[in-house]
Amino acid sequence: MSAQREEKKLVTITIDGKECKGKYGDTILKIARANGIYIPTMCYLSKVEPIASCRMCVVEVEGVEGMILSCQEKAVDGSVVRTTSKDLYLQRQNIMxxxxxxxxxxxxxCDKSGECELQNKTLEFGISQQNFTAREVHKKVENWGFVSYDPALCIMCEKCVRVSNEITGNEALQISVGGYRSTIVNVKNSTCPSLGESAAVCPVGALVSSDFKYSSNAWELKRIPASCAHCSSACSLNYEVKNDKIYRVTNDFEFSSLCGAGRFGFDFENRNAVKDPEIFKEAISAFKRANTISFSAIITNEEALILQKLKEKYKYKLVCDEAYGYQQFLKAYGSITGETLYSGNLNSIKESSAVIVFGSRINDDNPMVKYHITMASKRNRARVAYLHPMEDSNISNIVTQFIKYEVGSEEGVAALLANTFLSSREISPELKSFLDNLDIGNISAESSVGEEELMALLKSIDKKEKLTFVVGSDLYNHPRAKEIAKLLGAIDKYSDFSFVIVPPATNALGVSLICSLDEKAEGYTVGYNSKGDFELSSLGDGDMDMPALNQQEGTLTNIDKRVVPTNAALSYNGYVLNDIANELGLKAEYTIDYTTHLPEKAGFKPENFDNLPSYFDNSGIEHRGYLLTSKSVKAAEDFDDIEELPTFDGAIVYNCNENINMNIFTNVTKAFKSDETYLKGSPQFAGIVKLNDGDEITFSANGTKYKRVFKIDESMKGTIALNPIFDMGLNASLNNSYRFSRLNREQ
Amino acid sequence: MAHIEEHKETHTVQKEKQNYVMLDLGKTPKFGMPAFIQVVKRSLSLELLKGLGVTFREMINALFKGKMHTTKYPFEKLPISPRYRAIHEMLRLLESGHYRCIGCGLCEKICISNCIAMETRYDENQRKEVSQYTINFGRCIFCGYCAEVCPELAIVHGGRYENASEQRAGFSLFEDMLTPIDKLKEQKEFAGFGSISPNADENIKKTPLAY
Incomplete structure (x- = not known):
């Protein structure tokens, strides 16, 4: 209790004569920055723990002898700090x-010239002569795939190492200590795109993007603030543009991160779109004829609203395979919790001391969630329980307990979890009778989740303060998704977990809140980035062109339940959905005129698009768009009895886009475009299916035909193979079915 | 105020130094008859022939004594001052013959009429290579900033001032401005800013006014 009270306490310190307030436990530097006082640093990076290698941030504190590192020294109430003096200046000058x-x-x-910390600080401290020397040694430039490293330029600030360990969790970079000969080494020989995150924080030109290297000077590029279009995290980023071409993506790396897809998969624009009145007429007649509009969830809120309004006007069926399951899941979940939205966000994952991940191969499904789990693991030593039918070697460094369950037994697992966490709590009689009726032994045997595993899990989160439960997209299209959602809702309601229900696609949350979706398409279908009789496509391969998300402005609703603005980085000369809507009787000059009309009932605010902010302030608080408000809904507890758990025998394929190639849009980018799509399985899987490495295989899963090259991955175990679906273009039936399916081999 | 007073002072100094003398030119006739008399007087004293004589003498000098006062442009051109700013030249390194430009982009940045466009790339030798370089001579005002800012003395102004053509694009590519590799030996080093022409001494004339 006392610790909690202390935590809330404010401290007041005087910095350079200015009274500054901060939280107890904040460092001097943090308080100074939040109050707009400048203290020079070279190695400090707000989003990781203080590195304290540069010693530029020294300050003087009254009553304390010598200089103090403001980046790691916690502020003591009432202390008086000086950030500038002759001694401090000389000290900093010598460091430079x-x-x-x-x-x-x-x-x-050098690529960094113009935005280089070393350049800036060298000029700031007026270094006109050099009193130190060292014998130069030859250092070779190294190429690590997406990034390249030039040790000669490296100043050993350690930022990249920290980011790779603390945030991306890749743990590839380490310091090879050797005085003047120290370098950064890539111990895993990793070529993973998440190294881009390390390159982003490099204050000099040592670690740079291989693709961008030497292609343009920083000052020639125009910054377009936007939101990433690839997954539901919709991270803030800047497209850097010159001559109508995106050269690179940067972000406010002090406070936010980007995964490899966001950083390197930026050139997915629809390039050669033109306005063709003939095709436009065809599109209008297709819309007039249509019974169904089928669309992908990778669209803006405004476009989703346009489609919803068209539905209201023309009584279309509105089908969005990616969002439908999610919408139903949220609805069932809300019917227990009484809220339209889930309770947690990325920040609550980062701050939690125990995380449970259920129903998602999280490293591949949503890298940003994985980054935040990594941060929790590294900083709070969080317990991370990973519940999934497949072990994932990529996250073995942060997972403290892996619980394997049988494919298809998710409902049983959810019931077991509810029983474990809630049986000793005060719960409603309905839930109590449901839990009492459970045949624990049977479920445990069927799902192969042992009671002792659950007891260990319960014990590990005992007395932990902040708990987060991450729910993934294996569950949304599960045949028993509703029941699973209800059980998870009950856990949310009666326990201390905050929940993050990861949206399965970029704007799945927005679509599920704005549109009233139908389950199945009927009759003549217009597809927007989806299969249909008349196809509108942002990839440029349909009947009519549409702008990709880096060519249009609008808002996205992300995993943080935040409505974030995105801007057009590149020009687009074709028609947009708003043109079609205007022709069909709606009225708006621009698509963003709809931003104010987003449904308030679903939690949106009537904010004008042009008033939406997009920045992080000095203290790291995110000012991007606005947060959705969760609305209360009627809660009624009724739980269905658990159905008999299905059994999946033999070879199973799991639809999963690996290695940051997340969707059909990343697959057209230069960085991730792959010519061959592999079905990846363990040696055991190869044995069952009687396949060798490199064999071609044709199979169908959930009614879709796939042609793949088989590849054995020694790090995998079990009889489940990973089947990527990023190359399937506008093919629909993939996302509305359960992600696991039996392998039906065709000859 | 101070600088105005100073200015006044120098003005008075100049007044003291200069001793202008009014020449006695007589009176200009104001009526018809005196003016007619003046014309007749001047004609009869053969002033016209004196003038023609000067012309004839100069013609003889030009044609036979090689003292021509004009040049036969475009067959003949006057030497141009090294500080003259005409179409740019891209110089090469004398030892290796490789072009000097490192693609730093400073000329592109400093250009006030925004007429330099360049693209660079990472080449096979891990160096920054200029893949595209053009100057839009329709917009260039020949201010010379690009040459001044160049850290490698790679871009300089040449003496090619004849840039009338159907399309100026013809001499605006990197390759057009680059010293031809076989003429590397003739490449002249840029003398630098404020440099004077080789025949500067000859061109200096005494001025009658004592400034």
Whole structure:
């Protein structure tokens, strides 16, 4: 209790004569920055723990002898701090001189020139002469795939190492200590795109993007603030543009992160769209004829609203395979919790001391969630329980308990979890009778989740303060999704877990809140980024062109339940959905005129698009768009008895886009475009299916035919193979079915 | 105020130094008859022939004594001052013959009429290579900033001032401005800003006014 009270306490310190307030436990530097006071740093990165390698942030504190590192020293109430003095200046000047020892004078060609911390600080401290020398050693430039490393330029600030360990969890980078010969080493020889995150924080030109290297000077590029279009995290990013071409993606790396897809998969624009009145007429007649509009959830809120309004006007069936299951899941979940939205967000994952991940191969499904789990694991030593039918070697470094369950037994697992967490709590009589009726032994045997595993799980989260439960997209299209949602809702309601129900596609949350979706398409179908009789496509392969998400402005609803604005980075000369809507009787000059009309009933606010902010302030608080408000709905508890758990024998395929190639849009980018799509399985899987590495295989799963090349992955176990679906283009029936299916081999 | 007073002072100094003398030119006739008399007087004293004589003498000098006062442009051109700013030249390194430009982009940045466009890339030798470089001579005002800012003395102004053509694009590509590799030996080093022409001494004339 006392610890909690202390936590809330405010401290007041005087910095350079200015009274500054901060939270107990904040460092001097953090308080100074939040109050707009400048303290120079070289190695400090707000989003990781203090590194304290540069010693630039020294300050003087009254009554304390010597200089103090403001980046790691916690502020003591009432202390008086000076950030500038002659001694401090000389100290910082000397540090800068040391950083400049043998630093190659290649600013003229260096990528970082113009945005280089070393350049800036060297000028700031007026380094006009060098008093230090060292014998230069030859250091070779290394190519690590998406990034390349030039040790000669490296100032050993350690930021990249920290990011790779603390945030991306890749743990590939380490420091090879050797005084002046120290370098960063890639211990895993990783070529993973998440190294881009490390490159982003490099204050000099040592770690840079291989693709961008030497292609443009930083000052020639125009920054377009936007939101990432690839997954439901919709991270904030800047498209950097010159001559109507995106050269690179940057972000506010002090406070936010990007995964590889966001950072390198930026060139998915629909390039050669033109306005063709003939095709437009065809589109209008297709819309007039249509019974169904089928669309992908990778669209803006405004477009979703246009489609909803068209539905109201023309009585269309509105089908969105990616969002429908999610919408139903949220609805069933809300029927227990009494809220339209889930309770947690990415930040609550980061701050939690125990995380449970259920029903998602989270490393591949949503890298940002995985980054936040990594942060929780590294900083709070959080317990991470990973419940899934397949072990994932990529996250074995953060997972403390892996609980394997049988494919298809999710409902049973949810019931077991509810029983484990809630049986000792005060619960409603309906839930109590449901839990009492459970045949624990049977479910446990069928799902192969042992009672002792659950007891260990319960014990591990005992006395932990902040708990988060991450729910993934294996469950949304499960045949028993509703029941699972209800059980998870009960856990949310009666326990201390905050829930994050990860939206399965970029704007699945927005679509599920804005549109009233139908389950099945009927009759003549217009497809928007989806299969149909008349296809509107942002990939440029349909009957009519549509702008991709980097060519249009609008808002997205992300996993944080935040409505975030995105802007057009590239020009687009074709028609947009709003043109069609205007022709069909709606009226709006621009698509963003709909931003104010987003349904308030679903929690949106009547904000004008142009008034939506998009920045992080000095203290790291996100000011992007606005947060949705959760509305209360009628809660009624009724639980169905558990159905007999299905059994999946033999070879099973799991639809999962691996390695950051997340969707059909990343698959057209230069960085991720793959010519061959592999079905990846363990040696055991190969044995069952009688396949060798490199064999071609044709199979059908859930009614869709796939042609794949088989690849054995030694790190995998079991009889489940990973089947990527990013190359299936506008093919619909993939996302509305359960992600696991039996392999039906065709000859 | 101070600088105005200073200015006044120098003005008075100049007044003291200069001793202008009014020449006695007589009176200009104001009526018809005196004016007619003046014309007759001047004609009869052969002033016209004196003038023609000067012309004839100069013609003889030009044609036979090689003292021509004009040049036969475009067959003949006057030497141009090294500080003259005409179409740019891209110089090469004398030792290796490789072009000097490192693609730093400073010329592109400093250009006030925004007429330089360049693209660079990472080449096979891990160096920054200029893949595209053009100057839009329709917009260039020949201010010389690009040459001044260039850290490698790679881009300089040349003496090619004849840029009338159907399309100026013809001499705006990197390759057009680059010293031809076989003429590397003739490549002249840029003398630098404020440099004077080689025949500067000859061109200096004494001025009658004591400034």
């Amino acid at each position: 001189k040391l950083y400049n020892v043998n630093h190659p004078l290649e600013c003229g060609v």
